[in-house]
Amino acid sequence: MxxxxxxxxxxxxxxxxxxxxxxxxxxxxxxxxxxxxxxxxxxxxxxxxxxxxxxxxxxxxxxxxxxxxxxxxxxxxxxxARRHDVFLADPVPEVTVTTSPRSLARAVGHEVRSHDDVVSASVVASSSKITVKAATLDPAEGVRAAVRDRVEQMLVRLPLARRPRVAVSVTTTKGVK
Known part of the structure; x- marks a missing residue:
């Protein structure tokens, strides 16, 4: 647009x-x-x-x-066509800090992919929602909870002005482990 x-x-x-x-x-x-x-x-x-x-x-x-x-x-x-920035907590009242949804998705994706059980992952982020789709070789439900906890812990570390909702879906892929 x-x-x-x-x-x-x-x-x-x-x-x-x-x-x-x-x-x-x-x-x-x-x-x-x-x-x-x-x-x-x-x-x-x-x-x-x-x-x-x-x-x-x-x-x-x-x-x-x-x-x-x-x-x-x-x-x-x-x-x-307006920018869809993600606002971060302002360090001082005179300064506004933002990041792009792409940068937030990249950071969350890096965190999710660093999990040992995740084979691949894709992340879509906006200021209101983060959607994670991951693939694993293990049972999906156990990995889903671990990935969700990992994303939530990362969001706590980030100085986001408003915390987005997190949706995680994990599928089990077939492959040699």
Whole structure:
């Protein structure tokens, strides 16, 4: 989503800059030579077309709906593209400390993989939840409790401002032990 916003923002800015430049050029042309035809934008023809429109006209309502939908689309993209930081306890009131969900997942994953009975693990983290999926050669239930305790102990050591929920699932894989 952030990639889409990074592409749309410069395009929208370029569109506004071109429209502003056209407005300046047309305004200066109208001041300097009021009797000459428009330089870039055919605004006299547009003005005569728009003079007959009212707020009840179908084309005005369609244009309003289209502009509203585009605005809501851009707003939705901007809201979804925000950073999803994990806040840590502030050392002093003037300092805010954050980490990325990826860094938190990497730290938890390293801790889970260091367990002797875990063969492989994947971790997904956010500020509200950490999901651990691990594989083991031993019975899954015993390893699940050990992995969950290990993750909980690690979260106690981290200075997280808000403690995320932990979900652990362990599957038993077949292999030579």
């Amino acid at each position: 952030r990639l889409l916003l990074r592409v749309l923002a410069p395009l929208f800015g370029l569109l506004v800059a071109v429209a502003g430049l056209a407005l300046v050029v047309e305004t200066v042309t109208a001041w300097v030579a009021p009797s000459s035809s428009p330089l870039v934008v055919p605004w006299p023809a547009w003005r005569t077309a728009v003079e007959g429109l009212t707020w009840q006209s179908g084309s005005v309502r369609v244009a309003a709906v289209v502009v509203g939908v585009i605005g809501l689309f851009v707003l939705l993209i901007a809201l979804l």
